[in-house]
Each structure stands twice: as structure tokens, then as C-alpha cells.
Amino acid sequence: MTVPNTSAAHTETGRQAPGSSRIPEEPRAAYGRPAVWLAVSVILLALNLRPALVAVSPLLDTIRSTTGMSATTAGLLTTLPLLCFGLLAPLAPQIGSRWGMEPTLAATMALVCAGTALRMLDAMAGLLAGTVLIGAGIAVANVLLPGVIKRDFPSRIGLMTSLYSMSMFGGAALAAGVTVPVEHAADLAWRPTLALWGLPAILALIVWMPQVLRHTRTRATGARGATPPVRGLWRHQVAWMVTLYMGLQSLAYYAATAWLPSVLTDAGTHEGVAGWMLSFSSLLGIVGAFLTPILANRHVHPGVLASSGAVLCVLGFVGLLVSPTAWIYLWMVLLGLGQGAAISLAMLFIVLRAPDARHAAQLSSMAQCFGYVLAALGPLTLGGVHQLTGGWTIPLLLLAVLVLPQIVFGLGAARERHASPEQRS
Structure with a gap:
């Protein structure tokens, strides 16, 4: 049996099906060169959903030995992001609806960048606060990206979900595998090594900016429909x-x-x-x-x-x-x-x-x-x-x-x- 790539509320061209109560959304399905750029942008965003957090694990012994961090505090570096993922998830649709998915996703990458920079501070509070900022940014992006795939790739849901999942999993594997070798090869301390994982987020933010500008132009023309919450x-x-x-x-x-x-x-x-x-x-x-x-x-x-x-x-x-x-x-x-x-x-x-x-x-x-x-x-x-x-x-x-x-x-x-x-x- 073939899994449907469209819903009852969509035709392949993204038009609303007769009798559907779906609220019109912008933009419709992406095609051609803009679709390729959007797909690359989504992949880069997905690639940043784990590395800044996973990179802590291979450095944890070094972090504890240099800071005197207790095992309980070290556990917070793993637990805090997951709590952010869960507790902030209910807020993400409202944030995306109010500000638009494109600007909100840009803001999530900005939070990841800010969090990685904050972890450069010597104080323990900087490490924990930076981890929370990163977790908050990723929490919102986790929720909104599947909606982008549903909205902009209705006829390529299987492929885009594959690329999205692979990128998310691959980012985690990359961080787990190369963080310590990069630390040794570049002769860096653990703080700047962690900060390096802000660079992919900067790249994703830059590549995503055309989507933000397109969203701004669409809103300016009044084409964006109301999106009431689902109850x-x-x-x-x-x-x-x-x-x-x-x-x-x-x-x-x-x-x-x-x-x-x-x-x-x-x-x-x-x-x-x-x-x-x-x-x-x-x-x-x-x-x-x-x-x-x-x-x-x-x-x-x-x-x-x-x-x-x-x-x-x-x-x-x-x-x-x-x-x-x-x-x-x-x-x-x-x-x-x-x-x-x-x-x-x-x-x-x-x-x-x-x-x-x-x-x-x-x-x-x-x-x-x-x-x-x-x-x-x-x-x-x-x-x-x-x-x-x-x-x-x-x-x-x-x-x-x-x-x-x-x-x-x-x-x-x-x-x-x-x-x-x-x-x-």
C-alpha cells in the first residue's frame, strides 16, 4: 500500500479540496529552483537540531575535571535540553503562528548561536544558561519543521522526511564522532571546541534568510491567511x-x-x-x-x-x-x-x-x-x-x-x- 503524500485537504498543486475546512496558508507547495533552495535550507536547519547538545557528551569528563562540576550538575547538561524540548513544545505553534514560521525558525538558529557563545564564559552559569538557550531554540525548531515539510512539500513528504531525519541523526553522529578529534587537532580547550558548533547554525541562518524575506513580502501584500489554533x-x-x-x-x-x-x-x-x-x-x-x-x-x-x-x-x-x-x-x-x-x-x-x-x-x-x-x-x-x-x-x-x-x-x-x-x- 502506498502512503499518501497529500491529505484530503490538499490536491497535488496545493489547492484546497472541495468541502475542506483548511485555513489557507502561505506559501503553497514549492517548485523548481526555489524548492531546491528551500529543501537545502530545511536540511541545514535539521542538521543543527542536535550537534550543539550532543557535543557535550564526549567532552564531559574534561569539563568535570576542569570545573569541578558534580555528577548531578553534569547530568543537567543532558536533562535540561530534553526538558526544554518537552516543556516548550506546546508554545511553539503559537509562536510560529504569531510571528510566522520563517522568522521564528531564523530566531531558533540565532538562539543556538547565542547559546554556544554564552558557553564560552568562565562562569558555570554561562554553561548552563547557554545550554538552556540552545535547548529552547532547538525545541521550537523541532516542532515547526514538520509543518514546513507538510506545507511546502506536499508531493515529496517521504523524501523530505527522509532527508530531515537523516540530517538530524547525522548531525548528532557527527558531533559525537568529531568533537574530540577537532579539539585535539586544533589544540583547543573545551569551551572554544563547544563554541565551534555555533558555526553550522550561522550557516543555516544565512541560507534560511531568503525564506524570511519572502515571508515578509507575502505578509506585506496581505496574502497570509489567519491560522487559528487547533482545538x-x-x-x-x-x-x-x-x-x-x-x-x-x-x-x-x-x-x-x-x-x-x-x-x-x-x-x-x-x-x-x-x-x-x-x-x-x-x-x-x-x-x-x-x-x-x-x-x-x-x-x-x-x-x-x-x-x-x-x-x-x-x-x-x-x-x-x-x-x-x-x-x-x-x-x-x-x-x-x-x-x-x-x-x-x-x-x-x-x-x-x-x-x-x-x-x-x-x-x-x-x-x-x-x-x-x-x-x-x-x-x-x-x-x-x-x-x-x-x-x-x-x-x-x-x-x-x-x-x-x-x-x-x-x-x-x-x-x-x-x-x-x-x-x-
């Missing part, structure tokens, strides 16, 4: 299917990412090898994130893909439990492909289950609010269970069990229905 979404069954799928895959991904190196080192793996395994898994995640939406658009039911991704993750976690070192590359392949597929499907479900860009932004807000708050609890809970049990058997079993409901919610989110309060579920 009743939090009581809609389809919206909750998408949200719960997003939440469970986020919890599993962030909990596993936070503790995977520790699982491997406690099993006897060298620290360097354990770090490489995390990067290797992320590289496979890029493949899974890119291919999954394309397969969903080519006669592979997204419910089958959601189920397959969950099964791959379960096999990876069980494999780490049974034999963490003998077949380590196999487990990383399974986890990488499964997690990459789940992340891209979560983004794809947001776009496909929304009848228009306005609903896409609201559904993205709901899914990410719940998903990232849940994800923030994942690493903490897994660490607590490990501390209570003194090993990784129960934590890994817990992760495997928590992945299984993704199949149910993935199948529910894959049904061709819209998360629209005007439609019965």
Missing part, C-alpha cells in the same frame, strides 16, 4: 497514537544512548571501543532514518516498518543482555537500524496524520511535549534501576519490554486517518 487535539485518538509512539521511541533512544557505553565497559569492553560502538550505531541510524520514509512511500506499509523497527531494537537489547561483547557489532547494527527507523517514522507520522501545516505544527507540539518529557526521565530511571540492582540485566530487560508497545502504537499511527478534531477517529 481538541489532546482528546483525539489518532493524535495519541502518534504521541505515544513518539514518546516510547524517544525514551528508548535517549536512555540507551546515555548508558550504552557504560553497559559495554562494565562487560569488559575498552572505553575507546565502547565510544566507537555508540558512533557506529548512530551511523547505522542514519541509514535507517533515511530509508524508512522512502520505503513507506513505496508500497511498504508504515505499520510493518514500525513493527520491524521495534523488533530490531528488542533483539539488540536482548543481544546485549545475553552476549554483550561476542556479537557486539551485530547488536549495534540492529539497534542503529531500529532506532533510526523509529525516529524517522515518528516524524513521518506527524506529517502524514495532519491534514495541513497548521495541524502538523500542533500535532508535532503535542507529540514532542509528551515524548521529550518522557525521554528526560528515561536515562534517570535506567540509571536508578542499575544502581538498585547493581547490574544491567534488569535495565536492559526493561528497555526491551518498553519497546514492545511501540508496535501497537505504530500500527495505530499507521492507519490512514487524520488527527483532526473535525474528523471522528
Whole structure:
């Protein structure tokens, strides 16, 4: 079955279908050279949604040794951004509606740049405040970008979701893999090394500016229609299917990412090898994130893909439990492909289950609010269970069990229905 690239409220040319209640939005579907430039801009924005935060992890030991930071404070550097993602997600659609998606997305990159600069300050407050600014900027961009894809690429949803997910996953893998080598090669301290991740955000901001100018001209001509908020979404069954799928895959991904190196080192793996395994898994995640939406658009039911991704993750976690070192590359392949597929499907479900860009932004807000708050609890809970049990058997079993409901919610989110309060579920 082919996943539809348009909704009932869209024709391929972006015109409103007869009887649709969709609010007109600007701009319509992008074509030709402007579409290519817009696609590149979206990819660059997506590329900046993780590196400034992920780059902290490989430098964390150095940061703690030079600042005397406690383990609790160090944990805030990981937890604060996830809390920003969840708590600010409900505000993003209102901000985007009031100021326009293009200016708001430009502002998100400005916040990332400001946050990376603020972390250059010697005071600990600068490091934490900069992390919050970066998290706030990324939180809003997380929510609005799926709406841009829905609005401007109605006939290329699968491809653009693939590129978007791949860029987001790839940015995280890049930051995890090259931050320390760049630090050593350039002989930099950790503060300027972190600040370097503001440069891609500056590039994205520059490339995105033509969209801001186009938005300004469109508003000046009075062509922008009113975009009232979507009401009743939090009581809609389809919206909750998408949200719960997003939440469970986020919890599993962030909990596993936070503790995977520790699982491997406690099993006897060298620290360097354990770090490489995390990067290797992320590289496979890029493949899974890119291919999954394309397969969903080519006669592979997204419910089958959601189920397959969950099964791959379960096999990876069980494999780490049974034999963490003998077949380590196999487990990383399974986890990488499964997690990459789940992340891209979560983004794809947001776009496909929304009848228009306005609903896409609201559904993205709901899914990410719940998903990232849940994800923030994942690493903490897994660490607590490990501390209570003194090993990784129960934590890994817990992760495997928590992945299984993704199949149910993935199948529910894959049904061709819209998360629209005007439609019965």
C-alpha cells in the first residue's frame, strides 16, 4: 500500500479540496529552483537540531575535571535540553503562528548561536544558561519543521522526511564522532571546541534568510491567511497514537544512548571501543532514518516498518543482555537500524496524520511535549534501576519490554486517518 503524500485537504498543486475546512496558508507547495533552495535550507536547519547538545557528551569528563562540576550538575547538561524540548513544545505553534514560521525558525538558529557563545564564559552559569538557550531554540525548531515539510512539500513528504531525519541523526553522529578529534587537532580547550558548533547554525541562518524575506513580502501584500489554533487535539485518538509512539521511541533512544557505553565497559569492553560502538550505531541510524520514509512511500506499509523497527531494537537489547561483547557489532547494527527507523517514522507520522501545516505544527507540539518529557526521565530511571540492582540485566530487560508497545502504537499511527478534531477517529 502506498502512503499518501497529500491529505484530503490538499490536491497535488496545493489547492484546497472541495468541502475542506483548511485555513489557507502561505506559501503553497514549492517548485523548481526555489524548492531546491528551500529543501537545502530545511536540511541545514535539521542538521543543527542536535550537534550543539550532543557535543557535550564526549567532552564531559574534561569539563568535570576542569570545573569541578558534580555528577548531578553534569547530568543537567543532558536533562535540561530534553526538558526544554518537552516543556516548550506546546508554545511553539503559537509562536510560529504569531510571528510566522520563517522568522521564528531564523530566531531558533540565532538562539543556538547565542547559546554556544554564552558557553564560552568562565562562569558555570554561562554553561548552563547557554545550554538552556540552545535547548529552547532547538525545541521550537523541532516542532515547526514538520509543518514546513507538510506545507511546502506536499508531493515529496517521504523524501523530505527522509532527508530531515537523516540530517538530524547525522548531525548528532557527527558531533559525537568529531568533537574530540577537532579539539585535539586544533589544540583547543573545551569551551572554544563547544563554541565551534555555533558555526553550522550561522550557516543555516544565512541560507534560511531568503525564506524570511519572502515571508515578509507575502505578509506585506496581505496574502497570509489567519491560522487559528487547533482545538481538541489532546482528546483525539489518532493524535495519541502518534504521541505515544513518539514518546516510547524517544525514551528508548535517549536512555540507551546515555548508558550504552557504560553497559559495554562494565562487560569488559575498552572505553575507546565502547565510544566507537555508540558512533557506529548512530551511523547505522542514519541509514535507517533515511530509508524508512522512502520505503513507506513505496508500497511498504508504515505499520510493518514500525513493527520491524521495534523488533530490531528488542533483539539488540536482548543481544546485549545475553552476549554483550561476542556479537557486539551485530547488536549495534540492529539497534542503529531500529532506532533510526523509529525516529524517522515518528516524524513521518506527524506529517502524514495532519491534514495541513497548521495541524502538523500542533500535532508535532503535542507529540514532542509528551515524548521529550518522557525521554528526560528515561536515562534517570535506567540509571536508578542499575544502581538498585547493581547490574544491567534488569535495565536492559526493561528497555526491551518498553519497546514492545511501540508496535501497537505504530500500527495505530499507521492507519490512514487524520488527527483532526473535525474528523471522528
